[in-house]
Amino acid sequence: MVTLTVNGQQHQIDVEPEMPLLWALRNEIGLTGTKYGCGIAQCGACTVLMDGHPVRSCMLAVSSVQGREITTIEGLSQNGTLNKVQEAWIAEDVPQCGYCQSGQILSATALLSRTPHPDNSDIDAAMAGNICRCGTYVRIRRAIHRAASDKA
Amino acid sequence: MKNTTQTLSRRQILVAGATLSGGMALGLFIPGTARAAAPELEPRYWAEDAPDPREVNAWVVIEPDDSVTLRCPMAEMGQGTGSGLAMLLAEELECRWDNVKVEFASVNRNIRENTLYGDMVAAGSRGIRTTWPYVQQAGASARARLVQAAASKWNVPAAQCEARESKVFHQPSGRSLRYGELVKDAAKIKLSTEPAIKAPEQFKLAGTRQPRLDSAIKSTGQALYGIDTREAGQLYASIMSCPVFGGKLVSVDDSAIQGRRGIKQVVKLDDAVAVVADNYWRANEALKKLKVTWDGGAAAKTDSAQFARDYRDALDGPMVTARNDGDAKSAIAKSAHVVEAVYETPLLAHATMEPCNATVHLQKDRLDVWMGSQSPLQNAKMAAQEAGLKPEQVYFHQLYLGGGFGRRTFGDELRHAVRVAKAGNITQPLQLLWSREQDMRADRYRPQSAIRLKGALSPDGKLEAIFIQSVCGSIQRSTGQKVANGLDPTSLEGIGPSVPYNKVPNWYTGQMLKNTHVPVAYWRSVGGSQNSFYLESFIDELAHAAGKDPLEFRRSLTDRVDSIAVLNKLAEISGWGKPMAAGRGRGISLVENHGAVGGQIAEVTVKPSGEVRVDRVFAATDAYHVVNPNLVDAQIEGGAVFGMSAMLFGEITIQNGAAAQGNFNDYRVARMTDAPEMVTALALTGGRDDKGKPKWGGVGECSTAPIAAAIANAIFAATGKRVRSLPFKNVKLTELSSL
Ligand code: FES
Ligand code: FES
Numbered sequence: 042m043v044t045l046t047v048n049g050q051q052h053q054i055d056v057e058p059e060m061p062l063l064w065a066l067r068n069e070i071g072l073t074g075t076k077y078g079c080g081i082a083q084c085g086a087c088t089v090l091m092d093g094h095p096v097r098s099c100m101l102a103v104s105s106v107q108g109r110e111i112t113t114i115e116g117l118s119q120n121g122t123l124n125k126v127q128e129a130w131i132a133e134d135v136p137q138c139g140y141c142q143s144g145q146i147l148s149a150t151a152l153l154s155r156t157p158h159p160d161n162s163d164i165d166a167a168m169a170g171n172i173c174r175c176g177t178y179v180r181i182r183r184a185i186h187r188a189a190s191d192k193a
Numbered sequence: 194m195k196n197t198t199q200t201l202s203r204r205q206i207l208v209a210g211a212t213l214s215g216g217m218a219l220g221l222f223i224p225g226t227a228r229a230a231a232p233e234l235e236p237r238y239w240a241e242d243a244p245d246p247r248e249v250n251a252w253v254v255i256e257p258d259d260s261v262t263l264r265c266p267m268a269e270m271g272q273g274t275g276s277g278l279a280m281l282l283a284e285e286l287e288c289r290w291d292n293v294k295v296e297f298a299s300v301n302r303n304i305r306e307n308t309l310y311g312d313m314v315a316a317g318s319r320g321i322r323t324t325w326p327y328v329q330q331a332g333a334s335a336r337a338r339l340v341q342a343a344a345s346k347w348n349v350p351a352a353q354c355e356a357r358e359s360k361v362f363h364q365p366s367g368r369s370l371r372y373g374e375l376v377k378d379a380a381k382i383k384l385s386t387e388p389a390i391k392a393p394e395q396f397k398l399a400g401t402r403q404p405r406l407d408s409a410i411k412s413t414g415q416a417l418y419g420i421d422t423r424e425a426g427q428l429y430a431s432i433m434s435c436p437v438f439g440g441k442l443v444s445v446d447d448s449a450i451q452g453r454r455g456i457k458q459v460v461k462l463d464d465a466v467a468v469v470a471d472n473y474w475r476a477n478e479a480l481k482k483l484k485v486t487w488d489g490g491a492a493a494k495t496d497s498a499q500f501a502r503d504y505r506d507a508l509d510g511p512m513v514t515a516r517n518d519g520d521a522k523s524a525i526a527k528s529a530h531v532v533e534a535v536y537e538t539p540l541l542a543h544a545t546m547e548p549c550n551a552t553v554h555l556q557k558d559r560l561d562v563w564m565g566s567q568s569p570l571q572n573a574k575m576a577a578q579e580a581g582l583k584p585e586q587v588y589f590h591q592l593y594l595g596g597g598f599g600r601r602t603f604g605d606e607l608r609h610a611v612r613v614a615k616a617g618n619i620t621q622p623l624q625l626l627w628s629r630e631q632d633m634r635a636d637r638y639r640p641q642s643a644i645r646l647k648g649a650l651s652p653d654g655k656l657e658a659i660f661i662q663s664v665c666g667s668i669q670r671s672t673g674q675k676v677a678n679g680l681d682p683t684s685l686e687g688i689g690p691s692v693p694y695n696k697v698p699n700w701y702t703g704q705m706l707k708n709t710h711v712p713v714a715y716w717r718s719v720g721g722s723q724n725s726f727y728l729e730s731f732i733d734e735l736a737h738a739a740g741k742d743p744l745e746f747r748r749s750l751t752d753r754v755d756s757i758a759v760l761n762k763l764a765e766i767s768g769w770g771k772p773m774a775a776g777r778g779r780g781i782s783l784v785e786n787h788g789a790v791g792g793q794i795a796e797v798t799v800k801p802s803g804e805v806r807v808d809r810v811f812a813a814t815d816a817y818h819v820v821n822p823n824l825v826d827a828q829i830e831g832g833a834v835f836g837m838s839a840m841l842f843g844e845i846t847i848q849n850g851a852a853a854q855g856n857f858n859d860y861r862v863a864r865m866t867d868a869p870e871m872v873t874a875l876a877l878t879g880g881r882d883d884k885g886k887p888k889w890g891g892v893g894e895c896s897t898a899p900i901a902a903a904i905a906n907a908i909f910a911a912t913g914k915r916v917r918s919l920p921f922k923n924v925k926l927t928e929l930s931s932l
Contacts, residue, residue, distance in 0.1 A: 056472075057454065064474035068429070073421035074414020076595070078546055079629045080477075083857035086546060114414030123413065130412040134404055134823060137271030137831055139411030140418060140546040140595030168865040172857060174546045174596050175271045176834025178868030180827070 043103045047072065048116025058104035063087045065103045066113060074114035074143045078172070085171030088144035089113050095151040097170075114143035117150065126150045129188035137175035145171045149185050158189050234275065234295055234407040236415040239590045240264050242301040247376065249338060251302070251309050252331035253282065255376040259359045261288050263328070264298035266310040267320045268567050269407065270597035272828060272893050274320030276406045277820040278328045281321075284399045285332025285390060287356040288372060295406060300569045300589035313570045316602050316715060318787035318891020321820055325889060329390040335379070337388040342378035343370050393818045393879065393887050402823045407593075419564040419592045422552040424622035428457060430613050431477035431628055432467040434635040436851035437489030439710050442466055446484035453479055460617040467613045469623065477628055492710040493850040500709055500847065501537065504643040507664040508535065512703030513679040515689045519699035521649075524658035528649035532738045534731060536646070536917045538723040540845040541639035541716055542852075542860055547595020548632040549606035554622040555580055555614040560587045561622070564607060565594030572604035579611040598835070599715030603637065603672070630855035637714030638845055638852075640666030640684065642723050646731040649699075654739030656750060658699035661688050665723070666713040667706035681706055686720030686786065687898060688728050693759075693785045694750040711847060717835055721786040721898030726840070726919065729782040729902030733909065737932075743781050743906065744769055754878050755815040756783060759792040762813035762876035767794040773910075776800070777808075780906025782899035789816040789890030793833065795869070795903035799911045803926030807837060807869040807904055815876045816890030825892045826873045832896035833871065838863035840901035844920045861922070 045052045045062075047070060054069045061080075066072045066089070075098060078086030082097040089098045090112040117124045123131070126149050136142045145168070152159055152167035159167070164185055173181070240262075248254045254262040263282045267274040275295040283290045298310040311327065336356050343361035344351040347368060355362050362369045393400065410416040435442060445466050447459045455475040460467045466485055470476035525531055551564040553576070560580045566572045566589075573587040580587075594601055610625035627635065642665035649658040665684040669676045681704075682689075689702045716722055736746035748760055760783065763769065773779060776799050783792045794811040812829045819825045842861035846853045854860040880888045905916040913931035916924050 060472075060474055064472060068472045068474070071423065072414075073417070073423070076418075076547070077420065077626075078548070079857050081629075081856055081858065084546070084629075118413060127412045131404075131408045134408050134827065136405075136408055136411035137273070137827060138546060138594060138596045139271065139407065139416050142411055143414045146412060165866045170864075172546070172862055172864060174544060174598075174835070174862065176831035176838075176863070176868070177827070178834060178863075178865050179830050179871045181865065182868070 044107055045070070045103060045111060046109065047111045048113060056103060059102045062089065062098040062101045062103055062106055062111070066098065072113050072115050076140055076143055078141070085144040085148060086141050088147045088171065090147055090151060093151065093154060095148045112147070114146060117146065124150060125188045125191070126153065126184070129184040133180045133184040133187060135177050135180040135184050137177055141171060141173045145173065145181055149181070149188070152185065153188060159185060234410060236410050236417050238269065238297045238417070238592055240296045240299045242299045242588055244302070249335040249376060249380050250331055251306070252328065253286070253335045255335070255372050257373040257376070259289070259371050259373040260292045260294065261286065262294045262296055264310065265295045266298045266313045267324060268315035268565065268569070268591060268594055268597065270315065270565065270567065270594035270601070271831070272320055273405050273821070273824040274315065274324070276824060277321050278324060279406060280399050280403060280820050281325055281328045282332040284396055285329050286336050288359040290398055292359060297591040300573050300591065301585065301587065303570055304573065304584045308570070313568065314602070315567045315597065316599060318893040318895070320893070322788060322889035322891055326390070330387065333388045333390045334384070337384055338379040338382045339372055339375045341382050341384065342375045346370065346378070399820045400818070403821050405824055416593045418547050418595050419552065420547055420550050420595070420626060422563040422592065422624060424552065424554065427552070427622040427624055428469050428471060428619065429473040429476050430467045430469045430610070430623055430625040431473065431480045432465050432609050432613065432625060433480055433485070433631055434465040435487045435489065436634060437487065437493045438712055438850070439492060440464065440487050440489035443486040443488050449482040449484065450479040458617055459483070460613045462612050462616060465609065467609070467625070469613065469617060469619065473624070473626055489850050495709065495850050496848050497539070497846040500641060504537065504641060504664045504707060505535065507705050507707055508643055508645045508662050510705060512662055512705050514701070515680050515685050515704050516700055516702040519658070521658040521660045521699040521701035524699040525647050525649045525660050528657060529652070530650040530738070531647055532650065532735055533645070533647045534734060534917060535643065536727045536730065537643040538641065538726065538919045540641050540711060540847070541722070541839050541843045542633050542636045542845050542854070543598045543600035543716060544633060544860060544862060545596030545598060545600050548627045548629050549600065550624060550626040551607040551610040552622055552624040553607070553610040553614050555611065555619070558582070558586060560611070561590065562587060562607060563590045563592060565592045566601050566604060567594070567597045568602040568604070572607050575604050576607050576611050579608055580615060598717040599719070600636065602715065605635065629857070633855050633860055634852040636852070637671065637712040639716035639722055640668060640713040642666065644727045646727065648731065648735045650735065650739050654741050656697055656735055659697055659701070661702040663688060663702065663704040664707050665704060666708050668713055668715060670706060670708050671713045676706065679706065680704060683715070683719050685724070687724030687784060691785045692728065693753065693756040693783050693790050695753055696750050710850065717832065718786055718894040718897035721784055721894065722836065722839065725782070725784040725786065725898040726901035726905070729784065729899060730905050730915070730917070733780065733902065733906040734915065742770070747781070747783050755790040758876040758878050759783060759790050759813045759815050762874050763792045763794055763811060766813065766872055766874050767811040769794060776911060778907040778909065778911025780903045780908070780910055782903035782906060784895065784898040786895040786898040787891035787893070789814060789892060789895040791895035791899050793896065793899040793903040795900065795907045797904060797907040797911060799908060799926065805908060805921065807867070809870045809872070810900065810903070811872045812896055813874045813876045814892060814895060815878055816892050816895070817877060817879055817888035819875065819877065819892065822875060825875065828892045829873045829896040830871045832894060833900045834863050834868060836897035836900035837867070837869070837904065840904055840919060841867065841921045844923070
């Protein structure tokens with residue numbers, strides 16, 4: 042048995058200790074907002090927050106995240122209210138296909154908690170691990186600046 | 194079943210997910226007044242397959258509370274066609290815009306009811322430009338019935354009634370009725386003639402900047418993609434195709450996975466092997482441990498270097514004439530100033546963000562399919578054949594697509610899922626998911642090609658003739674379609690008829706179709722993806738050879754209103770002609786692609802090391818009429834990044850008959866660090882086609898085609914060096930000689 046804390050809830054799941062968190066979330070816990078894109082920590086689609094830091098859940102064994110706080114896209118909004126990054130994402134109409142956006146939003150959320158007013162090079166550094174094949178980068182940048190300006 | 198979530202229905206999982214995650218509800222609060230006026234799409238996208246008693250016609254459902262649902266025949270893969278069509282419907286129906294929902298029209302019903310939703314193909318930038326008449330007519334017809342229903346109720350002439358804001362008004366008496374109160378009667382009304390639809394000039398809502406309808410569900414993890422399908426008792430499969438395209442499976446040694454947890458079975462197909470398990474990760478890990486013997490046949494000895502030589506050599510062979518205006522050959526023979534160049538481009542993978550997948554539930558007399566597809570009708574028919582069922586026994590549940598770009602038209606992943614379910618006698622729902630490696634190595638790629646271009650300039654620098662010889666893989670041939678007269682129109686886009694110029698007096702395009710064992714297919718912007726790079730780079734070469742400004746030189750080649758409008762707009766927004774610092778350059782490109790004219794100016798910085806950074810891209814587009822400029826901008830931005838990715842990095846190479854790249858570590862794509870600033874503008878010239886219908890252009894691909902040449906031309910402007918072979922990552926700029 043492995044105990045995971047996801048979005049403030051504890052889950053006991055009976056899986057191999059080496060199962061990556063991504064597949065435990067998607068297949069065992071039923072949270073499908075975290076996406077599979079590459080499986081080798083190259084694309085960022087599977088990004089979740091571990092104690093507030095962005096991590097690639099496709100390469101993270103469940104055994105190594107026991108006792109850590111995991112936040113997925115489903116846990117970002119509180120009491121039915123979106124976080125300011127999600128608000129900014131919607132205001133800028135960032136998503137196209139949307140498949141990468143859970144990961145993008147979590148990476149951006151982590152960036153803003155570290156660096157409340159990032160410049161473009163901060164954004165480049167923090168977001169370089171998240172691929173968007175639809176090419177929404179321009180709007181991601183705009184949305185991060187919007188969220189930072191608190192006018193989201 | 195150990196895992197309780199797997200026995201829950203999808204909806205229950207969503208609700209369960211909501212409670213578990215502490216307060217995420219389905220109806221989220223979305224602040225901001227701009228959003229308040231927009232409807233929202235549902236996480237689940239597909240319509241029921243049975244006719245709905247609340248529908249006014251097959252396209253439109255109106256509920257007692259006035260809410261309107263549009264059945265959209267087009268997939269949602271990021272392009273936002275559903276959002277656009279909802280606006281067109283609201284425009285004609287005169288309903289409240291914040292009350293329109295969109296769901297995916299039933300494929301099963303389309304099969305049973307004589308394809309009333311058309312071919313349902315979301316490809317070729319045709320979402321709006323082929324669907325507007327249906328949706329406008331459906332809206333207008335529903336409106337006319339609602340008006341008639343009210344008029345009958347009040348016993349007044351319909352001409353005295355007016356529809357507005359989801360109500361019908363009778364001005365003289367001051368009475369009004371809501372659509373929801375009229376819909377039952379309206380559905381029964383037969384009109385002697387269907388009402389006329391609006392001309393774009395009469396639009397009030399369509400043409401205005403509006404939010405897209407799925408931003409919220411796609412910013413909260415709620416949108417359901419094919420990969421998110423979770424049916425009760427569902428199993429998972431991972432598959433590997435023979436690495437050499439067209440090769441066969443010989444044998445599988447599965448001793449290494451005996452006794453592994455969760456593994457249900459190993460399924461062998463002619464050309465692939467799959468592992469079925471209770472969890473995708475378990476299936477995929479086990480698949481990697483199988484010892485598989487393949488027979489790749491003669492193709493296993495081929496490689497990219499040989500292919501590239503073959504394509505270049507074929508430039509000297511026979512060609513089929515695709516276009517022949519005037520006499521380009523003798524114009525070139527007589528000219529004192531001929532420019533000549535050979536260009537080439539590689540195979541490209543689609544690499545959609547969501548790897549291909551399909552979930553199937555195969556029963557004796559019924560097949561259910563859950564997936565995201567650009568061509569669900571064709572896919573359903575193919576699946577029926579594979580399963581030995583009738584097409585009307587297939588129930589296709591369309592989900593959101595994590596990118597399409599042309600890849601999700603063929604249903605290869607669905608064919609795999611049905612074959613595995615059938616061969617393995619699997620009675621539960623089965624999700625077959627291609628690993629990223631399988632997705633990249635079993636793709637159908639953008640064709641490889643080589644081209645020779647010659648141009649003749651007059652002494653005063655006018656372009657007198659263009660002579661093109663192209664050798665290109667044929668998509669039609671590779672996908673089993675008929676190739677008429679040795680010419681494949683998809684390989685000619687951007688060098689044959691579809692070019693933005695009409696004043697070059699002598700123009701010859703010849704082409705030799707040349708395929709290898711590597712399957713090729715539509716890749717965003719199709720022929721334009723390579724041909725517009727070729728032609729627009731070469732036009733730039735000619736402009737420089739003629740000593741002309743590249744923008745003005747292009748202007749001299751055309752008097753088409755659309756091309757001129759785009760060039761004017763580009764000049765206006767980009768500061769074209771203003772001096773730039775050393776090491777920087779500006780390049781222009783102009784294309785016609787999928788019914789629109791797109792122009793771009795790229796600004797680059799070239800470092801002394803030869804490294805290139807694309808700083809800014811200006812894009813101007815004439816799509817004649819557009820529904821939602823906000824979504825058009827998004828397509829232009831994204832399309833340019835997609836094309837830039839290919840220009841800078843994109844390349845699938847073949848080694849021993851197989852694709853050498855398998856994931857984003859060796860198939861590099863553009864990231865945030867590569868993304869330029871973008872300035873987009875519309876240059877809409879409106880107008881009617883030769884049948885008198887409003888002209889609508891496609892916007893999904895016309896910004897992918899021009900970007901490669903715009904960047905290459907900017908590199909030339911900065912360095913005097915001409916990039917003639919892609920991707921740019923293979924070009925050593927410091928070793929390239931200046932022209
Ligand atoms: S799936 Fe984890 S980084 Fe791509
Ligand atoms: S929105 Fe499609 S991959 Fe990012």
